[in-house]
Amino acid sequence: MIDLRLLREDPDRFRASQRLRGESTEVVDELLRADEARRSATQRSEAIRAEQKSLSKQVPKASADERPTLLARTKELAAEVKETEAATKAADEALRQAHLAVPNLVQDGVPPGGEDDFVVLREVGDVPVIDNPKDHLEIGEALRAIDTERGAKVSGSRFYFLTGVGALLQLGLLQMAIAQAVEHGFTPSITPSLVKPESMEGTGFLGAHASEIYRLEADDLYLVGTSEVPLAAYHSNEIIDLEGGPERFAGWSSCYRREAGSYGKDVRGILRVHQFDKVEMFSFCRPEEAADEHLRLLAMEEEMLAKVEIPYRVIDVAGGDLGSSASRKFDCEAWVPSQGRYREVTSTSNCTTFQARRLNIRYRDADGKPQTAATLNGTLATTRWLIPILENHQQPDGSVRVPKALQPYVGGRDILEPPSNHPAAAQRSTKG
RNA sequence: GGAGGGCUCGCCUAGUGGCCGAUGGCGCCGGUCUUGAAAACCGGUAAGGGGAAACUCUUCGUGGGUUCGAAUCCCACGCCCUCCGCCA
Incomplete structure (x- = not known):
């Protein structure tokens, strides 16, 4: 697996490496997209999860008449958390697959070409x-x-x-x-x-x-x-x-x-x-x-x-x-x-x-x-x-x-x- | 093949529904003391993701489930260990 941080910083280096291998640069762009998609999915589900956690903590402290409204809201959030977490998981898996598809960065100085071009x-x-x-x-x-x-x-x-x-x-x-x-x-x-x-x-x-x-x-x-x-x-x-x-x-x-x-x-x-x-x-x-x-x-x-x-x-x-x-x-x-x-x-x-x-x-x-x-x-x-x-x-x-x-x-x-x-x-x- | 036990932070360990990301010890890092070291004492010390940052999320073998809330309850699976059987 390649270094994702390095990929974000310098995607062209990976595209060049792919060309030197004689392979498609599409896998690099696919990985960039998957990375972006996963990050936005993560941020969304994290925000909702944070709200759920903080409200959940208030439940035991809430008074008897506050409790029903609080519970109603947390119940709603629980459903949302489930949904966004499923989305994050799917995005994670897509990222993993895209990640596995990209070969290692070729070192500078490696001869270009195929089997006979050593x-x-x-x-x-x-x-x-x-x-x-x-x-x-x-x-x-x-x-x-x-x-x-x-x-x-x-x-x-x-x-x-x-x-x-x-x-x-x-x-x-x-x-x-x-x-x-x-x-x-x-x-x-x-x-x-x-x-x-x-x-x-x-x-x-x-x-x-x-x-x-x-x-x-x-x-x-x-x-x-x-x-x-x-x-x-x-x-x-x-x-x-x-x-x-x-x-x-x-x-x-x-x-x-x-x-x-x-x-x-x-x-x-x-x-x-x-x-x-x-x-x-x-x-x-x-x-x-x-x-x-x-x-x-x-x-x-x-x-x-x-x-x-x-x-x-x-x-x-x-x-x-x-x-x-x-x-x-x-x-x-x-x-x-x-x-x-x-x-x-x-x-x-x-x-x-x-x-x-x-x-x-x-x-x-x-x-x-x-x-x-x-x-x-x-x-x-x-x-x-x-x-x-x-x-x-x-x-x-x-x-x-x-x-x-x-x-x-x-x-x-x-x-x-x-x-x-x-x-x-x-x-x-x-x-x- | 049969029976039982276990899996929590580098290692060992505490923890049976909210005060737990989690106790204590060892190790490690920093400090006090010392000519120096050791000892003693004080403090710090899991990893990963997101974010400019504040901060936030995830992870207590794995995956599901119950719940507003799970290391903790339920189900399935994996792995390790012990004993019995078999055996190179």
Whole structure:
């Protein structure tokens, strides 16, 4: 939700922001009208309510002959109060709807345009020269690390098993992400994967992307698509202490996405799946600290990418491709040799006060006054990272080199190789 | 799944129809005292909306209802806790 005061002061800024997103300015004008309508409805009902209250107070003090006229008048007022309060309530609801329809104010400097109009901020690392690169699924199957066939058998398409070194690699990667987060003062967190409707709604995921979300009807709970949801809702309806600077979390969770409407897109392997694991950063800070915090989250992501030794580029996402909560978004895209292009592996958004206003997350400013906090999020590592790791570090013999920083997290291995014997055979032999 | 208890201001708590936007404690802020701090004492301290301001309205889990008037009475719902059952 945007700041209504700011809207009243400077509506043109919001219209300009809408144009930069390539969206209609009508929602802004609609909100202005709804705001005006609600204020006049409020004033009317307040005046009548004030009169009712003051007359009501006189009732017990009134003499026996004054009382009947007084009661007649207060009765009349009671009916009027009912009427005007209903009008106010309707105006409130209309305002709320109009308010929800306006996306966050885009930050200055965001490139205009749509999905393809991002600006590349930098390219880091050298793209490896690999003859006939195998793709991650071919490598993963040879290593007995990724099994999409059985994933489909057991759960359906876009599900997979990670087994053996595949499982170790993911656990090691996420473990390394947590270790880095802790080193930088983030609070490691394991978050609920199921949340109540208000948590999902408060974080803004029930709007345009509602169809992306799994819902458990019997319990009226939602499966989260990212731990951003429980982390953001963690402080909902609280006044938090930001005296000592931003409050930072690194949440580890499984993430669930229906991927409705993406059929036929990126079906192969584990690029686009219904369930994956992720370590997500989340910060609460003062609005004036948000832009710096955003760069800090980006730096965290780049530090991780450097550790896994993957070439990548950083893009400044264009206005038309920002989510409704984001004022600015930076993505890191990793080089994927089999596709000969960069693919998104991280995304960090500065939501300024937009998300916190909806979730009612505040802090006290220097004067002790409650103010709406800012929230930011960013990816530290996900299952998808296995793709560029496997592909960029593939060796001609089918093995995969493990980047040095990651080695301690995968049992000291410097190379991933297929198991020497079949797991089932190994099991038989150990059972004797 | 069954039974019971609870939900009031940052936290804890008092309050069973008008004197209640609401008691007290803790915490926090300011002051007195002190070289400084602590203690003690005094004062202040919920949030949100509207208004240029005076001021005013809303909020005692949520939504309805009764009443001139509801934290307080009635109905429904939500959430939390405890116990029993079941169980990874």
